Amino acid sequence: MDNLGFLIVDSARLLRAAFERRITQAGLGLTPGEARALMNIASVDGSRQLDIATRMGVEPMTLCAYLDKLQAIGLIERQQCSADRRAKRINLTSTSEEMIASIRKELNVIISQATDGLDNEQNRMLRESLALLNSNLQAVTASSTASDEN
Secondary structure, eight states: OOOHHHHHHHHHHHHHHHHHHHHHHHTOSOOHHHHHHHHHHHHTTTEEHHHHHHHHTOOHHHHHHHHHHHHHTTSEEEEEOSSOTTOEEEEEOTTHHHHHHHHHHHHHHHHHHHTTTOOHHHHHHHHHHHHHHHHHHHHHHHHHHHHHHO
16 A cells, blocks of 8 residues: 555644644644634735645634634724625735744744755745645545536
């Protein structure tokens, strides 16, 4: 049996656990889930709530609780979606920049530890390979979802 899938799943689990530990210990005033939500928003500012929940792999109600806290402390704004009145778009506020930088700093430490021993070329190849793997899996998922709807 090929263990690539297990390596990827174990690496993702360990990476997430390390992220959760660092965010908790950093004293940023955010839970790891709130930090993940903020970073997902930062990756595609102006996304709909449902799209963010899908990217994060969480239920919309779980995301809603994260967004309530992020909005209460002034890091995000919810705005009506012009294309769908029922949907909300989530935008960063100018005050979120410092928090995002702090989260990135913690994440960079984890990534540096995780990639210790890889040279620049190996690091580049790892990133490109994982990006391609991710893209391929998204295409398969989209294809499967489209065929399930027919």
